[in-house]
Amino acid sequence: MPILALSGICKRFGAHVALDEVSLTIESGEVVAIIGRSGSGKTTLLRCINGLELPDRGEILFDGRPVQRSRAALRSLRREIGIVFQSFNLFPHLTVERNITLAPMVAKGLPLAAARELAGEVLRQVGLEDKIGAVPLRLSGGQQQRVAIARSLAMRPRLMLFDEITSALDPELVGEVINVLEKLATEGMTMILVTHEMGFARHAADTIVFMHQGRIWEKGAPSRLFTAPATAELASFIDAILPVGRVVSDAVL
């Protein structure tokens, strides 16, 4: 049974159709990279999965159960689905440790000692155990993003969503965040990523979803999608992000 199944998801913002009959299933342990031009609905799709946006139509099944819209249902859903944002969104008034322990203690009732232990553990996962006492603003963008990942991991989610998490970073800081993602992927975390990091998408993702005009335009294994796109839109998208051409890009990818 897939861990997540979307069927016929539609979402409009005024006259703009953000999502148009999107259906997608994700197996446990699968790594899915969603690519596409800006405005193609990638982020909206991601936000529908954990209820940050409510679809106008369609059904979402998480772990075989339909996702309800009540506050309580969303809260319990979000204990199992983590999300990391482009702009980190750490709590600036709290230390790294408190950023991480807050939700497990408040939302899951974990005692302080256990929460602290957990904070150390997830920080080790992202390689930042020495920053446990720091305040977020003293950290680099890459470090802040790794703390945000750790904060999300501390909820022990069964599915992680990543929304362009390297897009706000200076280029030299992207690598450290990608490394964390790769580690998570090899550890078997189920992940859905909206990303522009094609190199990462190509070698770490099991499935690439190409979105265009609010629809899933093309979907498949990275080896096929990147080398033999079936649609003109995907071909032109690949050319656009890798202007040197696909022959060279194969080597780069």
Add this chain to the structure above:
Amino acid sequence: MNRSFALPEFIYLLAALRWTLLLSLVAFLGGGVVGFVVAILRTTDSRILRLLTTGYIQLFQGTPVLMQLFLFYYGLAVLYDMQVDAWPAVALAFTLYAGAFLGEIWRGSIQAIPPTQWEASACLSLGYIDQLRFVILPQAMRISIPPTVGFLVQLVKSTSIAAIIGFVELTRAGQLIVNVTFQPMVVYPIVAALYFAVCWPLSQLSRSLERRIDADLGVKRHL
């Protein structure tokens, strides 16, 4: 037979300053409770609660505090069909006046917190109360301290209006002393100096808090 301004008169002013401070304190604390509730309700999803609290704020910000004072003073008198003590009327009027302003200051502080903080905490499965308690209010509080102290200074000064309905605070005491000494240019400067002695440290405090918070948040001030 004129009395002239001497130590007993000064002590009388000091005693009256006590009422100015007490009224300010009551209005600030009472207004703080009202303002807190109003600020929270103004930022909820409920349309009705937002409308009610907005109405309250607009009513109290859009009318002179003197009118509010008159309405409470005579209103209570009519309600109880007798001459009422000035104290409950001024305490109530200034509490609601302070509540409206503090509510507005604090609403602004809450709304100054980026929506992404609400979103990030919601995504960590925090409920509304916990979001407010652990994420939003601690940040909003920092922003709100300087304007809150700034308002407190305004409040202390505006309590002088209570003199008009006969509440004997500092200004009214000054008037009474002038009536017996006929030395307004001695008495009123002293009254003003007493207000200054209370308000100036408060505004200094507000400024230093502002600087400290800016430094904490890494804000660079271009002035």
